[in-house]
Amino acid sequence: MRVIxxxxxxxxxxxxxxxxxxxxxxxxxxxxxxxMEHSHRGKDYEAVHFEAIALLTRLLGIPDSHTVVFSxxxxxxxxxxIPTNFLRPTAAAQYVLTGGWSEKALDEAKxxxxxxxxxxxxxxxxxxxRVPTQAEVKFDTNSAYAHTTxxxxxxxxxxxxxxxxxxxPHVCDMSSDFLWRPFDVSKFALxxxxxxKNLGPSGxxxxxxxxEFLASGRKDIPKVFRYQTHAEADSMxxxxxxxxxxxxxxxxxxxxxxxxxxxxxxxxxxxxxxxYNCLDSLSDFYRAPVEKASRSTMNVVFRLPSEALxxxxxxxxxxxxxxxxxxxxxxxxIRASIYNAVSERDVQTLVExxxxxxxxxx
Amino acid sequence: MRVIxxxxxxxxxxxxxxxxxxxxxxxxxxxxxxxMEHSHRGKDYEAVHFEAIALLTRLLGIPDSHTVVFSxxxxxxxxxxIPTNFLRPTAAAQYVLTGGWSEKALDEAKxxxxxxxxxxxxxxxxxxxRVPTQAEVKFDTNSAYAHTTxxxxxxxxxxxxxxxxxxxPHVCDMSSDFLWRPFDVSKFALxxxxxxKNLGPSGxxxxxxxxEFLASGRKDIPKVFRYQTHAEADSMxxxxxxxxxxxxxxxxxxxxxxxxxxxxxxxxxxxxxxxYNCLDSLSDFYRAPVEKASRSTMNVVFRLPSEALxxxxxxxxxxxxxxxxxxxxxxxxIRASIYNAVSERDVQTLVExxxxxxxxxx
Numbered sequence: 001m002r003v004i005x006x007x008x009x010x011x012x013x014x015x016x017x018x019x020x021x022x023x024x025x026x027x028x029x030x031x032x033x034x035x036m037e038h039s040h041r042g043k044d045y046e047a048v049h050f051e052a053i054a055l056l057t058r059l060l061g062i063p064d065s066h067t068v069v070f071s072x073x074x075x076x077x078x079x080x081x082i083p084t085n086f087l088r089p090t091a092a093a094q095y096v097l098t099g100g101w102s103e104k105a106l107d108e109a110k111x112x113x114x115x116x117x118x119x120x121x122x123x124x125x126x127x128x129x130r131v132p133t134q135a136e137v138k139f140d141t142n143s144a145y146a147h148t149t150x151x152x153x154x155x156x157x158x159x160x161x162x163x164x165x166x167x168x169p170h171v172c173d174m175s176s177d178f179l180w181r182p183f184d185v186s187k188f189a190l191x192x193x194x195x196x197k198n199l200g201p202s203g204x205x206x207x208x209x210x211x212e213f214l215a216s217g218r219k220d221i222p223k224v225f226r227y228q229t230h231a232e233a234d235s236m237x238x239x240x241x242x243x244x245x246x247x248x249x250x251x252x253x254x255x256x257x258x259x260x261x262x263x264x265x266x267x268x269x270x271x272x273x274x275x276y277n278c279l280d281s282l283s284d285f286y287r288a289p290v291e292k293a294s295r296s297t298m299n300v301v302f303r304l305p306s307e308a309l310x311x312x313x314x315x316x317x318x319x320x321x322x323x324x325x326x327x328x329x330x331x332x333x334i335r336a337s338i339y340n341a342v343s344e345r346d347v348q349t350l351v352e353x354x355x356x357x358x359x360x361x362x
Numbered sequence: 363m364r365v366i367x368x369x370x371x372x373x374x375x376x377x378x379x380x381x382x383x384x385x386x387x388x389x390x391x392x393x394x395x396x397x398m399e400h401s402h403r404g405k406d407y408e409a410v411h412f413e414a415i416a417l418l419t420r421l422l423g424i425p426d427s428h429t430v431v432f433s434x435x436x437x438x439x440x441x442x443x444i445p446t447n448f449l450r451p452t453a454a455a456q457y458v459l460t461g462g463w464s465e466k467a468l469d470e471a472k473x474x475x476x477x478x479x480x481x482x483x484x485x486x487x488x489x490x491x492r493v494p495t496q497a498e499v500k501f502d503t504n505s506a507y508a509h510t511t512x513x514x515x516x517x518x519x520x521x522x523x524x525x526x527x528x529x530x531p532h533v534c535d536m537s538s539d540f541l542w543r544p545f546d547v548s549k550f551a552l553x554x555x556x557x558x559k560n561l562g563p564s565g566x567x568x569x570x571x572x573x574e575f576l577a578s579g580r581k582d583i584p585k586v587f588r589y590q591t592h593a594e595a596d597s598m599x600x601x602x603x604x605x606x607x608x609x610x611x612x613x614x615x616x617x618x619x620x621x622x623x624x625x626x627x628x629x630x631x632x633x634x635x636x637x638y639n640c641l642d643s644l645s646d647f648y649r650a651p652v653e654k655a656s657r658s659t660m661n662v663v664f665r666l667p668s669e670a671l672x673x674x675x676x677x678x679x680x681x682x683x684x685x686x687x688x689x690x691x692x693x694x695x696i697r698a699s700i701y702n703a704v705s706e707r708d709v710q711t712l713v714e715x716x717x718x719x720x721x722x723x724x
Binding site: 001002003005007008009010011012013015018019021022025026027031032033034036037038039040045071072073074075076077079080083084107108111112194196200201202203204220221222223224225237238239240241242243244247321323324 | 363364365367369370371372373374375377380381383384387388389393394395396398399400401402407433434435436437438439441442445446469470473474556558562563564565566582583584585586587599600601602603604605606609683685686
């Protein structure tokens with residue numbers, strides 16, 4: 001029996017996308033072999049590859065100015081690759097810090113060249129409980145790029161309005177909330193997302209970037225490091241992670257069938273509202289540390305009156321068929337990650353459990 | 363019905379490894395979720411991860427001086443990462459060229475720093491039909507490393523005796539013949555292999571390296587670029603490609619059950635002998651361009667009397683249930699890739715087909 005999966009990533013995937021993979025795992029569309037046994041240069045895999053790109057292009061309404069690139073190594077690899085491609089001796093990058101991931105991204109950039117903090121909402125105790133407002137950030141117009149993180153998985157914060165970086169190319173790590181809703185791709189120079197939240201298994205990173213920006217990247221770095229190399233080759237410069245891209249294709253096809261990103265947004269807002277409303281109505285028992293305007297629709301973090309109760313909550317939830325609720329080891333508490341594959345019904349089950357747990361222990 | 367798969371990579375995988383994946387794709391060991399939906403920090407995935415490492419350690423007899431690292435981006439990514447980690451202003455790298463892949467590796471190293479050709483067996487027409495002998499290569503003892511390619515997938519050449527690089531750290535791209543037989547790991551500073559030949563799906567690279575060598579890598583490069591970072595973190599510095607590593611685990615478990623690398627070697631030699639013997643006994647019809655001492659046990663390349671017959675051969679073989687036999691677009695002709703998952707029986711079917719084709723068309 002399948003459990004209800006609130007894992008922060010790798011995370012639960014839509015059952016139809018997995019069933020499709022299972023049903024044809026030994027014999028892809030009558031070809032007599034698994035999709036992972038097909039040559040990446042053969043027509044069977046190519047059809048999957050370009051369907052994944054076409055689905056993403058339709059779902060997001062990606063304009064001709066932008067393109068899709070598949071990469072590997074997770075978002076962490078992009079933390080190194082982005083400054084390697086785009087930093088110049090004459091232009092620094094600017095990082096907006098909203099959690100541990102953006103700190104890591106900044107640290108990598110500093111090794112490559114000049115990188116500065118454009119804004120940070122770090123609290124004295126090292127936590128982050130909100131994202132900055134536009135007024136708090138000033139971007140130096142002479143920058144190579146400005147880097148933001150749309151959602152912080154760990155602290156449960158999210159930008160509901162993206163920052164306006166003006167003439168500075170906006171690079172955004174969307175790993176933990178990519179495709180939770182539609183967004184205006186044309187506003188970004190480069191967005192990237194490790195697949196293992198809303199998109200598929202770990203092992204592939206989806207990049208949506210402005211062609212002109214990719215072409216502006218450095219040429220004095222290894223060819224395989226250049227985003228432009230992969231963009232020009234339709235992500236077939238070398239063997240791509242074919243099985244992972246196939247699974248992303250399955251997930252994207254599921255999203256389209258379910259009504260696309262407007263439907264995802266509607267569901268995700270309803271799911272997040274249900275949990276936050278529960279937290280707010282039971283605020284004597286549950287504490288939600290994130291400021292309301294910065295609350296994440298993907299990762300809802302909260303605490304119970306004691307660590308012992310946190311532990312009991314996780315254990316009892318598991319008995320009720322819900323897993324992945326333990327908060328990150330750095331923060332403790334509870335975290336419910338409610339990516340696209342988590343249904344409204346799953347969330348309703350959690351909310352009922354939260355109410356009954358508060359009632360019996362509060 | 364499954365076909366006989368002679369693809370050069372991504373390639374056929376052992377059926378039991380795939381069946382195991384299919385049977386538990388929606389529910390891994392009663393956990394109620396797919397292995398790809400498990401957290402990489404959870405005990406279920408961790409057990410798989412460390413079992414993969416333990417299996418590889420047992421199969422190869424990896425000594426304590428060496429360690430296993432999982433990477434991504436294919437062998438091509440390592441072409442960039444190796445010089446980025448190990449080149450120094452004071453020490454060049456030396457590359458032995460035996461085909462297009464080693465040329466690519468050299469080109470990337472030249473962008474990063476100093477890299478020279480230690481030996482090349484390139485023919486005037488750009489092809490390679492043999493690997494160099496030890497006498498043809500002289501390694502400058504002051505080098506950062508010497509780079510070789512154990513098997514050339516495209517031209518079908520292979521080192522049967524590895525070159526002795528003396529005191530120079532030996533870095534070897536084993537992508538297309540890793541685990542075809544046992545080898546003495548202690549002789550190498552670093553070996554690497556994209557999984558999509560003998561090991562699993564594309565999307566993960568297996569590295570076996572000397573701990574001391576990894577620790578000697580540069581520290582002035584992004585943390586995520588450093589092999590040492592991943593070695594120290596047991597390849598869990600960031601989210602690894604969990605599904606790909608799980609499949610590698612399944613393939614390694616199959617190898618061990620089948621008798622390990624001595625059994626693989628015995629089968630692979632018998633398979634290669636069967637095809638080469640057929641080619642030699644029908645040398646009026648089939649031409650095998652590679653010098654005998656350099657013939658690959660993994661990729662057998664040959665030509666028929668005309669391109670038209672090459673095409674007919676591929677088409678007729680397909681009708682007989684055998685796919686992936688078309689030679690690389692740069693070389694033309696026929697290529698039978700006979701990695702570990704291709705059985706002796708599969709090869710016997712091919713040999714019978716070759717005999718009958720020669721008889722009817724010769």
